[in-house]
Amino acid sequence: MNRLVRAETRRLLRHPLGLTLAALFVLGSLYCAWVSQNMASHNITQVQANLDFLPQSCDSPRNTPEQKAGCLAEVPLQAVGLERIQDGFTAEGVRAAQAQHPVGSLLWTVRLLTSVPGLALLVMVAAFSVAGEWSRGSIVPILLYESRLGRLLAAKALAVWVWSLVLLCVSAAATAAFGLLYGRGAYPLPSPGALGTVLADTALGVLAGAAVLAGAAAVAVALGALLRQPMRTFLAGMLLLVLVVRTSAAPGLGAWLPGGALADLVGFGAVDGVWDHFWISTDPSTAPVLLRVLPTLALIGLLWLGLDRFNRTRDRA
Numbered sequence: 001m002n003r004l005v006r007a008e009t010r011r012l013l014r015h016p017l018g019l020t021l022a023a024l025f026v027l028g029s030l031y032c033a034w035v036s037q038n039m040a041s042h043n044i045t046q047v048q049a050n051l052d053f054l055p056q057s058c059d060s061p062r063n064t065p066e067q068k069a070g071c072l073a074e075v076p077l078q079a080v081g082l083e084r085i086q087d088g089f090t091a092e093g094v095r096a097a098q099a100q101h102p103v104g105s106l107l108w109t110v111r112l113l114t115s116v117p118g119l120a121l122l123v124m125v126a127a128f129s130v131a132g133e134w135s136r137g138s139i140v141p142i143l144l145y146e147s148r149l150g151r152l153l154a155a156k157a158l159a160v161w162v163w164s165l166v167l168l169c170v171s172a173a174a175t176a177a178f179g180l181l182y183g184r185g186a187y188p189l190p191s192p193g194a195l196g197t198v199l200a201d202t203a204l205g206v207l208a209g210a211a212v213l214a215g216a217a218a219v220a221v222a223l224g225a226l227l228r229q230p231m232r233t234f235l236a237g238m239l240l241l242v243l244v245v246r247t248s249a250a251p252g253l254g255a256w257l258p259g260g261a262l263a264d265l266v267g268f269g270a271v272d273g274v275w276d277h278f279w280i281s282t283d284p285s286t287a288p289v290l291l292r293v294l295p296t297l298a299l300i301g302l303l304w305l306g307l308d309r310f311n312r313t314r315d316r317a
Helices: 002-014 016-053 065-100 104-113 116-136 139-145 149-186 195-227 230-249 258-266 294-316
Strands: none
Touching (some): 002 149, 016 065, 016 104, 016 149, 065 104, 065 149, 104 116, 104 195, 116 149, 116 195, 195 258, 258 294
């Protein structure tokens, strides 16, 4: 099993398609990091400038003493509104500043990788490595080496998962280098927190993201084995992904469905402008997120059981 996993992983890491998709994600991650840092820094600077200028706005020579007094009386109310906006921009800046931190960049990247762009890449990789082999007929010599289809598909799912983790590390390193060498100087942002806090948040986020990527790899490989055509696998995977995203807002059930559980597990928040626009806010739930993940795990298990039964019936026929 280990030898098969290593062979499948090496093949994915060396294949031109896997390298191309990885390069596209790294470049896309750098672009998103640049946009988020630029926008967050600009918004914070602009709202602070508005707060500083607010008292001076009443000093217009056209204002009569009564108008100036009325304007000054309204300054505290306007300042409260601007401070609320500033709090939102500051929260967004703290999230964007994670991409400028050597450790926090892992948390920033894993949230992008577990959103729609990263999950779409996993579907494409699985469509190539599983369904593509059936369509080309190259699965036959592999089955001669490992006749148990379940073990072969499990090895392919593990290989896709390892590929995604390697991509996470490489992309996070590139994002951190960009943030440290250029972003910090060009786009000043609030600190993401003390080192201990960043380490704890990153560890939890990476563990949750790794679990989500493992589940996504298992589902994508199962779809490839069921459909056995790359284009069908990719279209089915994207339709399933859209369904997961759209059902995350289902009243009363969204928090228990895969989309809502994924968003809460990884830590998507309302201030993330890069990736959260793919997700719809779910109804709040007091149930622990680990409990709400259980239905998703059960669905994945049923999918693999159905895959095993379906393949046995098809291969006998």
